[in-house]
Amino acid sequence: MEYLTIGNIKIKKTAALAPMAGVADTAYRTAAKRFGAAYVVGEMVSIKGLAYSDRKSAELLTITDAERPAAVQLFGCEPEFVPAAVEIAERYKPDIIDFNAGCPVPKVAGNGSGSALMKEPKLFGEMVAAIVKAAHVPVTVKIRAGWDAEHINACETAHIAEECGAAAVAVHGRTRTQMYTGKADREIIARVKQTVRIPVTLDERLGVMREQIELLVRCKGEFTGMKEARAQAAFYLKGMTGAARYRGMCGRLSDLKGLYDLIDLIKAENGE
Numbered sequence: 001m002e003y004l005t006i007g008n009i010k011i012k013k014t015a016a017l018a019p020m021a022g023v024a025d026t027a028y029r030t031a032a033k034r035f036g037a038a039y040v041v042g043e044m045v046s047i048k049g050l051a052y053s054d055r056k057s058a059e060l061l062t063i064t065d066a067e068r069p070a071a072v073q074l075f076g077c078e079p080e081f082v083p084a085a086v087e088i089a090e091r092y093k094p095d096i097i098d099f100n101a102g103c104p105v106p107k108v109a110g111n112g113s114g115s116a117l118m119k120e121p122k123l124f125g126e127m128v129a130a131i132v133k134a135a136h137v138p139v140t141v142k143i144r145a146g147w148d149a150e151h152i153n154a155c156e157t158a159h160i161a162e163e164c165g166a167a168a169v170a171v172h173g174r175t176r177t178q179m180y181t182g183k184a185d186r187e188i189i190a191r192v193k194q195t196v197r198i199p200v201t202l203d204e205r206l207g208v209m210r211e212q213i214e215l216l217v218r219c220k221g222e223f224t225g226m227k228e229a230r231a232q233a234a235f236y237l238k239g240m241t242g243a244a245r246y247r248g249m250c251g252r253l254s255d256l257k258g259l260y261d262l263i264d265l266i267k268a269e270n271g272e
């Protein structure tokens, strides 16, 4: 079984349940888990509401053991409320705290939270940094492709999240203007993956690289396949910490054993 690693949390690479306010309550999440979801995210909860000890918000944070690994999701745009809110959220023992910077509904985005933060990179970074500072578990961030078709900035936003300490980023491949209609843009998700170095891409990226090169060798033989694999492997490693040294090693690959050794080395050096 392959795993995705977020911070210190290992998640089976099958399927995850996306957060859905008003839908994905504990019963729904438990059912999703029973039918194979490896990871679930709770309904979004207001940071400000929590800081004021809003009892209803707190109820939304309850996670049963059957759901784990599971995240709670917070939204808000006022960093000063973050420490108190995170302290309350962590009483429910989430494995991960996810920050919502993608919600399009007027009640949320109209108040500067959710997807509105994609227009405010400084405040977005402050929120992520404040949550990371207050939390004792890995923090992930959910973003959209951008505010509208003229402002596609998922890559820049993901990069800020990474710089501010997020352990992973999830991308809803629609703009705020699209709300939930139209086709989600998978291309922007791929572009974000190439932009950030955080572990959510690492294990998956190395797995895909290995599969592709094994196939290449099956099709063209080890000698020619591995020659062609050098440039392709280097492409997969673009942007990650230590990429220049790893790319040098790619240039000398001559057999699959060398590829497996390189993958092991990258994983060992990147805490996988």
Ligand SMILES: Cc1cc2nc3c(=O)[nH]c(=O)nc-3n(C[C@H](O)[C@H](O)[C@H](O)COP(=O)(O)O)c2cc1C
Pocket: 018, 019, 020, 021, 022, 023, 043, 044, 073, 100, 102, 103, 142, 171, 172, 173, 180, 184
């Ligand atoms: C009813 C509903 C509620 C949602 N609530 C949330 C939410 O609270 N937080 C969040 O990050 N995304 C929320 N989303 C977005 C989903 O998590 C997901 O990113 C989106 O539906 C895109 O997935 P798709 O391409 O499979 O449609 C919601 C989506 C739906 C349909």
